[in-house]
Amino acid sequence: MSQYVVRKLLSSILVLLGVSLAVFLILHLSPGDPARLLAGPEAYEEDIAAIRERLGLNDPLHVQYGRFLMGVLRLDLGNSFRTSRPVTQEIAARFPYTVELAVASILWSLPFGIAVGVFAARRPNSPGDGLSMGMALLGVSMPTFWLGLLLMLLFSYYLGWLPASGRGGSLLTLEGWRTIIMPALTLGSPAAAVFARITRSSMLQVLDLDYIRTARSKGLSEQRVTYRHALRNALIPVVTMAGLQFGSLLGGALVTEQVFAWPGIGTLLVNAILSRDYPVVQGCILVIAAVFVLVNLAVDLLYSLVDPRITYS
Amino acid sequence: MQVLKRLLRHRSARVGGLLLIFITLMAIFAGVIAPNGYDDQDLLSRLKPPSKEHWMGTDQLGRGIFDRVVWGARISLMVGIAATAISLVLGTALGLVSGYYGGWVDRVIMGVMEVLLAFPGILLAIAVVSIFGPGLNNVMLAVGIAHVPQFARMARGATLSAKAMDFVEAERAIGANHSRIIWVHILPNILGPIVVLSTLSVGTSILSAAGLSFLGLGAQPPVPDWGGMISQGRQFLRTAWWVGVFPGLAILITVLGFNLLGDGLRDALDPRMRLNKNQG
Numbered sequence: 001m002s003q004y005v006v007r008k009l010l011s012s013i014l015v016l017l018g019v020s021l022a023v024f025l026i027l028h029l030s031p032g033d034p035a036r037l038l039a040g041p042e043a044y045e046e047d048i049a050a051i052r053e054r055l056g057l058n059d060p061l062h063v064q065y066g067r068f069l070m071g072v073l074r075l076d077l078g079n080s081f082r083t084s085r086p087v088t089q090e091i092a093a094r095f096p097y098t099v100e101l102a103v104a105s106i107l108w109s110l111p112f113g114i115a116v117g118v119f120a121a122r123r124p125n126s127p128g129d130g131l132s133m134g135m136a137l138l139g140v141s142m143p144t145f146w147l148g149l150l151l152m153l154l155f156s157y158y159l160g161w162l163p164a165s166g167r168g169g170s171l172l173t174l175e176g177w178r179t180i181i182m183p184a185l186t187l188g189s190p191a192a193a194v195f196a197r198i199t200r201s202s203m204l205q206v207l208d209l210d211y212i213r214t215a216r217s218k219g220l221s222e223q224r225v226t227y228r229h230a231l232r233n234a235l236i237p238v239v240t241m242a243g244l245q246f247g248s249l250l251g252g253a254l255v256t257e258q259v260f261a262w263p264g265i266g267t268l269l270v271n272a273i274l275s276r277d278y279p280v281v282q283g284c285i286l287v288i289a290a291v292f293v294l295v296n297l298a299v300d301l302l303y304s305l306v307d308p309r310i311t312y313s
Numbered sequence: 314m315q316v317l318k319r320l321l322r323h324r325s326a327r328v329g330g331l332l333l334i335f336i337t338l339m340a341i342f343a344g345v346i347a348p349n350g351y352d353d354q355d356l357l358s359r360l361k362p363p364s365k366e367h368w369m370g371t372d373q374l375g376r377g378i379f380d381r382v383v384w385g386a387r388i389s390l391m392v393g394i395a396a397t398a399i400s401l402v403l404g405t406a407l408g409l410v411s412g413y414y415g416g417w418v419d420r421v422i423m424g425v426m427e428v429l430l431a432f433p434g435i436l437l438a439i440a441v442v443s444i445f446g447p448g449l450n451n452v453m454l455a456v457g458i459a460h461v462p463q464f465a466r467m468a469r470g471a472t473l474s475a476k477a478m479d480f481v482e483a484e485r486a487i488g489a490n491h492s493r494i495i496w497v498h499i500l501p502n503i504l505g506p507i508v509v510l511s512t513l514s515v516g517t518s519i520l521s522a523a524g525l526s527f528l529g530l531g532a533q534p535p536v537p538d539w540g541g542m543i544s545q546g547r548q549f550l551r552t553a554w555w556v557g558v559f560p561g562l563a564i565l566i567t568v569l570g571f572n573l574l575g576d577g578l579r580d581a582l583d584p585r586m587r588l589n590k591n592q593g
């Protein structure tokens with residue numbers, strides 16, 4: 001057990017090191033000279049040379065990577081080319097909004113997806129099953145940003161029930177809640193579809209097992225068999241998927257935020273790419289990937305505690 | 314032949330196939346269906362709602378949305394297929410080599426794939442675009458690279474099981490060299506799952522590319538890219554919903570087509586799964 005935990009931790013650290021190397025290379029593989037970019041189009045050659053020296057861009061690549069890595073460990077990701085503010089400050093100001101959006105999305109999509117999956121699995125090949133799975137297929141085939149626009153069209157422009165964009169105050173207030181409903185619905189839809197599909201297939205497998213037959217032959221009600229006996233085991237793959245989906249939600253948030261002018265890290269990243277603000281690009285990508293790796297690590301570890309069948313060789 | 318028969322009997326595969334035939338014909342005959350071209354501006358009829366003259370209305374430059382959606386089919390199919398070709402070739406080759414040789418080769422290749430998989434969703438494609446810059450070609454490359462790990466993982470898994478089969482042992486015993494075993498004997502045996510993944514991947518690639526275009530990182534105007542058109546439509550949503558709604562519908566139909574066909578192919582290629590259809 002502890003061996004497994006150590007191995008998982010080590011492999012996550014290796015992946016994070018790989019991620020940091022990939023992110024470091026973004027700046028160095030990009031065309032153009034970062035010093036020139038920072039200095040602006042009308043700078044003198046001497047100024048550019050001075051900036052290059054100051055940023056350490058004349059050092060060998062491995063030395064630069066070492067310095068970048070040390071910076072990351074000290075939570076120093078450099079300064080934004082555009083605003084000159086520390087990148088960590090820029091990210092710290094935005095990331096909580098992305099996280100709250102991702103959390104809100106998973107909070108509705110997970111129970112909803114499971115409910116739809118159970119509904120479908122209890123009546124396989126019925127019209128109800130077909131309809132639910134058809135909806136799920138639409139959910140994974142639809143561009144989320146387009147769904148966002150359709151929701152906006154309906155709920156903001158036609159019905160006037162919800163604000164079209166922006167984030168209004170704390171989520172503890174009604175106004176705050178009203179602004180997060182549409183972005184969370186948009187972002188969570190593909191996830192809900194995935195949860196529904198997995199729950200259905202996992203439920204069908206479990207409902208076919210001997211212990212369920214035993215439970216039924218004991219005369220337990222279908223309700224009890226489904227929810228007390230089958231669902232518990234069927235949820236195991238769904239929970240693993242929830243960890244993965246949470247990461248995808250962070251990735252998907254990049255696009256959804258743009259639709260609803262949500263002030264999260266996605267908006268920051270896209271603006272940084274368009275203005276070639278590489279330190280911010282690096283910082284944003286690094287933070288999202290690192291959070292994704294850590295969430296998956298946490299799910300794996302929790303999992304090994306919860307499910308005694310997982311053994312490690 | 315049997316696979317084709319099973320595929321034709323599969324309802325969702327038939328629907329998916331029909332949708333894709335429709336979109337492909339639209340792409341091929343764009344010049345006939347929409348002879349005005351995709352950049353024919355008529356500033357006097359800007360943002361006009363759908364009418365007999367303009368079936369899907371016009372955009373802010375007076376261009377017919379219908380014309381642009383039709384021409385956009387070419388762009389979307391091209392991006393989806395080109396990106397998938399990149400991930401298919403790179404991913405399958407890496408997965409084959411990794412699974413066949415094992416050892417440190419396997420560890421290094423799969424280690425790199427693990428790192429790439431740490432970039433969730435569209436993030437990896439965004440990272441690649443941030444290196445090469447926005448534009449249609451770079452989007453194909455970015456989306457293609459972003460899907461390499463999935464192909465590599467699948468090809469590796471399939472190679473591992475193919476490697477353990479008797480015919481590969483027999484080939485080895487008669488002294489066939491490694492590249493012959495990999496390309497002539499193992500590759501044809503793992504094609505099934507790879508074909509399924511490729512079909513599904515074209516759909517996902519179209520979605521990712523549309524997402525990048527929506528963010529302004531994809532094809533640049535006036536290219537009639539569906540994602541980019543939705544992004545423009547966002548600005549006029551309140552007054553001219555048709556600008557953004559129709560291109561999205563086109564994406565939905567295309568991706569749905571690939572997903573349905575992919576599901577059908579999976580069932581047709583693996584009859585066991587068909588028997589257990591209730592479970593999948």
